[in-house]
Amino acid sequence: MARSGTAKRATRTITMPDKIPIRLTVNGNRMELTVAPWTTLLDALRDHLDLTGTKKGCDHGQCGACTVLVDGRRINSCLTLAVMKEGAEIVTIEGLAHNGELHPLQQAFIDHDAFQCGYCTSGQICSAAGLIAEGKAKTADEIRELMSGNICRCGAYPNIVAAIQQAMERS
Numbered sequence: 001m002a003r004s005g006t007a008k009r010a011t012r013t014i015t016m017p018d019k020i021p022i023r024l025t026v027n028g029n030r031m032e033l034t035v036a037p038w039t040t041l042l043d044a045l046r047d048h049l050d051l052t053g054t055k056k057g058c059d060h061g062q063c064g065a066c067t068v069l070v071d072g073r074r075i076n077s078c079l080t081l082a083v084m085k086e087g088a089e090i091v092t093i094e095g096l097a098h099n100g101e102l103h104p105l106q107q108a109f110i111d112h113d114a115f116q117c118g119y120c121t122s123g124q125i126c127s128a129a130g131l132i133a134e135g136k137a138k139t140a141d142e143i144r145e146l147m148s149g150n151i152c153r154c155g156a157y158p159n160i161v162a163a164i165q166q167a168m169e170r171s
Helices: 041-048 104-111 121-134 140-146 157-170
Strands: 020-026 029-035 067-070 073-076 089-091
Touching: 020 041, 029 041, 041 067, 067 121, 073 121, 104 121, 104 157, 121 140, 121 157, 140 157
Parallel strands: 020 089
Antiparallel strands: 020 029, 067 073, 067 089
């Protein structure tokens, strides 16, 4: 026997908090901020902490301009919700230099002219720092493969690889 009419569905209301307090250690500094649950780590860094060195490129995790280090691992901050990183240690491009001295990767990028427009540079350098810490890349081909998530629209790839090799030799 066929039914006519519409089925009734039970409904319930879910209340989402407007803001959630989180604690992060960013570039060695303990930070407390209050963000909407849907705030990406990238937006928290740029809009709440005014750390604008990390760039918003594609906002889809495809270009790598937003790469930062979280607990020593490289991630795309545009794909990560800030609340998911509660208590994490985050390093951005602003946190790589120490005591006024450039990080070896920053210096290598200058030495090898490994940037042109500069938009991807912070993501490239943070990704390269994670790559070196991983210890997996030994050859130029391995560097290229493991850095493939970071796009340079200017095509400075040979110089980027040379800069990473220089930093690897000095670390």
